[in-house]
Amino acid sequence: MSTETTEKLNAWTREIVEWHFNPETGCKFWLDFAEKLSWDPRKEIQSFADLHKFGFFEDNWLRSGDIRDWLPKGNVGKPMYVFETGGSTGQPKTRLSSDDLRTDYSNFSTTLNDDDFPKGSDWLLLGPTGPRRLRLAIEHLAQVRNGICFCVDMDPRWVVKLIKKKQLAVLEEYKRHIVDQALTILKRHKNIKCLFATPKLLQELCSRVSLKQLGIKGVFCGGTQMDAQFHRFAVEELIEGAAFVPTYGNTLMGLACHKPYTPEDNYDIIYYPPLPRALLQVVNPDNPKEVVPYGELGRVMLTTMTKELFMPNFLERDQAIREPACDLYPWDGVRNVAPFSRMGATVVEGVY
């Protein structure tokens, strides 16, 4: 990371810690947390590296207690959304949000090519809506690009249940049900040129209709089910020349940006977090305080720092290879994110 980027990250870290631990602006959770500490975060956290002093963020903190404990006083009065995670590691985690999703997706919008995702064209979202932030996020992305977003819901928790019960035929029927609705929308609204879909729904859609004939120019696809082989398969065999933008985003982080395809990456999927709002580190699973060398596999650790959520050192359910900076994104990235193998049976995979 360049000195400039590091300085920017450290400054942002100080600003966010000041916000969340200042009694005038912080939230009850972190203010209570600080009271139990023998040190003052506002004084002692002067850089991103100092965040290790907080230890590891526990996901159960987002599963229990009053959700308003997470509302920074500085944000009181703003319209609030509640977003939940998919529940693939158990009970869903919950967070509050006001502007973060719009900020994340407005920033992301600047990375999209206007030829592939034409401004003024409409979008179709095939994926989870409900208490997930994805719907509002994609809608906002369409809106900042002067488009309208149509949505078809997929309930990931129902899918988790079907997978656990091994009701594969019902799962297939549910997938068809979702795509049936998508086809109705796509055939009626000819200005839809951009698509967000989970990998499985993209496959199902492409098996039933030609995206090219429908005029789809850009496909935005997300989920950890996506690997290099799927990336290649989608580009070579599914999307018929449309642009393919793999994404990695979640309720807790926001949205990472994909390194544009180059042949030498051989379809590996490489993401860069939206620094300084979030940072991904690849750490040694046996000693998460240690970042692995570039090119090595480790567990993904997320730190989110916005004025709506402060979440330091959260060990994700994912593993990845640590990726060095690139021209577009001069900070650490992650390559080939996949479910953390040691979590084994505790993660329900195949949802997206």
Place this chain on the structure above:
Amino acid sequence: MLHIPLLRNGKQYTSLNQSEITDHRTGEVLATMSLANPGLITKDIRENKKVWHDLQKLSLDETLEMCKKAAGLFLNAEIPFANTTQTPEQFVKYQSASTGMPENMCRANMDKVHWVLTNLRDIIKSLSGRVDFSIIESGYGVQDGIPISFLPMARQLGAVLPSNSPGVHSLWVPSLALRVPVVLKPGSREPWTPFRLLHAFMEAGYPSEALSCYPTDYAGGNNIMLYCERAMIFGDDSTVRLWENDRRVEVHGTGFSKVLLGEDIVENWQEYMDVLFTSVMANGGRSCINTSAIWTPKYGREIADALAKRMVETRPLPLTHPQAELSAFSDKRMAEYMDHAIEVGLDTEGAEDVTAKYRQGERVEVCEKSTFLQPTLIHVNGYEHPLANREFMFPFTSVVEMPQEEMLKTIEKSLVVTAITNDPDWQRELSCCPHIDRLNIGPIPTCKVDWLQPHEGNLFEFLFQRRSFQKTP
């Protein structure tokens, strides 16, 4: 390094996802293998429906001739394989190294598949009830004055195949003679047979578009099962339970095959020791048609003792040894798990490992870096004992004493039952018992297969459904 690509409708495809196939003894990588992402399989299945129509242009005589030619190539020839060629000797070496099967058994299984392929004309005649091939080809006709029509039920036959039993490939190959394309998922350690067979078919001139083989994960296997109109699956009970009520699917799970001795012959039990021994021990004892329980109305202790003494004579040998009769475990943890399961079962009162007192060494034995389970016979005091009806992937049987009249009241799903009796009334009862799939009356080993008869379902009736058909002259 040998790399095994996917076979997508006859075309090789190297995936970015790959796995390694290792020698179970040394961990040496024998080959890498492409793995299909599930969506790719679905796409191919959906897009390849027209191939079935192309196959219908061939006559059964032509496909049978190709099968015969493929059989010879499979057994004897150096043929293209993946990115190179493969001799039968190389095939045997690879298969033995990755699966733990002795080389002589690998050859025996090649012979078995070869026999089936070269005798498919008779097998299809038998399974179809001697229907004239022209009726199968055209879909309708008149035979012996009776109008007959068959509706083809599948444009593709899917098969999710095991790693531990290469003989099962005899079950899907008739599909190609019947002009139904195949979509296979090989076992993760045994891609050798399906790929070699499909390459042999291509060399024999069979339309390659009808031949697909996808090493893949669980989800990919499920897609084969879901998207092929007919499919067969091999696996343990938890795997096949998912599909057992799906009429599109033929399930091949645990066999629970048995030998039942009748009251009328039991006084002469010594005469049947060869049948009992072969039923338990043949083919390394790991097949679903190997006996895993012997029920007798009398002399349970004596039978157990005599059979156990004979079973322990079979000892682990190097896999290259021409007399090797036991298969090794490709994953030694599986052997340890089974050994532990048996020990836990023995904790329940009423069971004795009769082989333990005769065998050399422990049940788990290592020979030249291969891990084996030595033949094991448990005498149990009743059918309810936890070890009375267990099946493991090595020569394992229980011996249970029970009155003859209780046997058919107690029996549950059993793939093969050999009932040794001359009692016509009991023979009749046995032949009507709904829990028995294959029934042998008389001293016939459970593992002796008559390929002219159905095995866990009739493949012809699975692929073709008789229906009413009328046509104006």
